[in-house]
Amino acid sequence: MAWLDELKLNVDARVAVIHLATIDEEEALRTLSGWSQSSRWPAGMGLITWDIGDQFRHLREPAVTFSKLAATPETVLDIIDDYKGSATFVLKDFHHFLEHNRRVSRMLRNLASRLPFRSETVNIIITSPQFALPVELRHDIPTIDVGKPDGKQILELLDRETRSTRALDNATHGLRERLVESALGLSIVEAGRAFRKAIVVAGGHGLDERSVRQVLNEKRHIIRESGALELYPYTGSMNNVGGLGALKAWLDQRQEAFSQDAREYGLSMPKGVALIGIPGTGKSLCAKVTAGHWGMTLLRMDVGAIFSGLLGSSEQNIREAIRIAEVIAPCVLWVDEIEKAFAGSMGDSGTASRVFATFLTWMQEKTAPVFVFATANNVRRLPPELLRKGRFDEVFFLDLPTHGERIKILEVHLRERGYTMLSQRFNLAAVASATEGFVGAELQALVNDAMFPAFRDNRRELETEDLLNAAGEMVPLSASHQEHIEQLRTMVRTGQARNASDDRNSLAAS
Structure with missing residues (x-):
């Protein structure tokens, strides 16, 4: 110890x-x-x-x-x-x-x-x-x-808590491991309480896979109450992300990079990735599906909660968040809209600067398998040292979807609503042409808006005309963000970031 x-x-x-x-x-x-x-x-x-x-x-x-x-x-x-x-x-x-x-x-x-x-x-x-x-x-x-208990301590606690009820008498080794893993990141007191509640819920039947979900649910509540972190559920798969081929290929290559085989091969563990772009381009969605694709726990850091509370508590909050992430590891630590936390690295009594320094030092020196997935809408508010090489493995710019990517995004959202045989039912090329400058979130909203008149019209099926009409009534966010988008494209041209889109990279190469 x-x-x-x-x-x-x-x-x-x-x-x-x-x-x-x-x-x-x-x-x-x-x-x-x-x-x-x-x-x-x-x-x-x-x-x-x-x-x-x-x-x-x-x-x-x-x-x-x-x-x-x-x-x-x-x-x-x-x-x-x-x-x-x-x-x-x-x-x-x-x-x-x-x-x-x-x-x-x-x-x-x-x-x-x-x-x-x-x-x-x-x-x-x-x-x-x-x-x-x-x-x-x-x-x-x-x-x-003292830190959080490790797997060995949690296993000893599990054995203590179940000894009198014999709730683990028929448990497999795999179930024990999953119960221990489900409690990692909790204190001894918290984990003990979660195990006891799982025993009560199981009744006299012994602990099983439902008990793992019970403990995970308890952990989700406890971590949320701690303020700085939230245990986040997976959202779909990579198939739910339309376009962004370069980013998806990069993430797919690193799917097994945290394994023992990767260590023996000589691969270094991935540190993290930063996604930059205007709101609605799919940055947060990528964080959610990456954790599911890799089979890793997803933790979302609430940057607002980091800076809440009494003077001096912010440093404690960031250390506690880092400590929980390292105990739960391997995991994906999603820092959404990171510029809100570290904009300018200045603030009340230098608190933002100290929190920023703590986070940067940890990112540079961390050895635990915690993959940091940072997203930012406004790169101009970020300290330049945050995005330099060595902090993140790569910085990706999520540009406005190309014509082909808009078709793929529309297909994703139409399939989610139960539509099949899309190429026979819709002229998605026409819809994509009518939505130049739309981001993924706006295309999702477009499909939703188009369904309202179809629903009112005797619940009929959606048609291309409905999608085109909805597109004509929307003004894309990119119309007011052209200067910012061009600045981000300049970062790609100067090698400060990579374009997340295969289509955009092909256009640049030609």
Whole structure:
């Protein structure tokens, strides 16, 4: 367990005060208690917890008696300082008192300097659910991030939760793996609650594939409530994307790039892709279908939620989002309209700059199989360093659909409404000619609008004339975005981006 090794290293190095950031407080205490019963625990050292509710509790008795039963937040540090024996004190949720009491904060800083030189070792571990130390303490007190539980810990939890009900007695190895995978990204407390609810729903029949869906549904709610991320369902397949042949071929080539075979072959893991273009060209749809095509979990980052809350919480939000994505990996992390998060990288007290720096550093250095799928409508608002090589594997421009692509998009939406034998029923070439400058979302709206008069006319079947009439009543968004579109086409011509369309690339080559 990496965090425990880091904690032991700090203790061995006589770092006396340590901040432990974990949402799974009881699991961390269970781990510390297990360490205190091992041979590596210093002889004679006690393990004592304190919180404002239960006061002092002994998890391991020290050699020198510690007789205090209670303390206030203002006196607990004095009591620890006066103790003549050796002990590790765990102060739960003590960050609240550091934030609101300057004397307590100063006393802790003094102890961080003084305790390492005592003859009897005394350590203080502060637990909190997030990175919450005041600025003046951050250089004196190291923070260890416990992080989310890994697959092994989730499996141990699953076995504990099902032992009494024998809900896994008839489960296959594959079902166990899927249950564990469905809970990745949750804390121990959250995963335990999800498993227990699945056991209740299953009744006396034992856990099965429906239980996996139950846990996934619970995870979807929990992740959404966390604010920054949303577990997103797959939407269709690549067949639902009309045109964009170059982009689809690029994504298809990387379908198995996260596999062990790819690692053994020597392939590096794909980092991500950025799609730029005016609204409605299919950028978000591509993110949704890519996750399904690759068979990977899709997480959508809510950039608005990243910057919500108290001052200083934005950095915590982005770190938490990254941490969840890495635990759930392999996954696709969809950052929709990324320019809204990082436009100009400036804002309240430099918050946007710090969040941007955290995200950039992670993208550059990440080793977890998290594929970042970023979309942007207005590239002019993006910091130039975001799109440079090394951040994303490729930047694709989704141009206005060509005549042939408009036909393909119309076919997709007509088939979705149950129409077949399209070439015999419709003159889609004529409709495509009448919709020059329309984007995919507008072609979808066109089909929908065309159905209303057909429905009112005795529910008759849709005809080409209905589509042409609907097209004549619409003004495409591209009419007011010509300057922006030309700027994006210039990026393609200068090698800053690739065109996502085979048709456009063929036209450029000719």
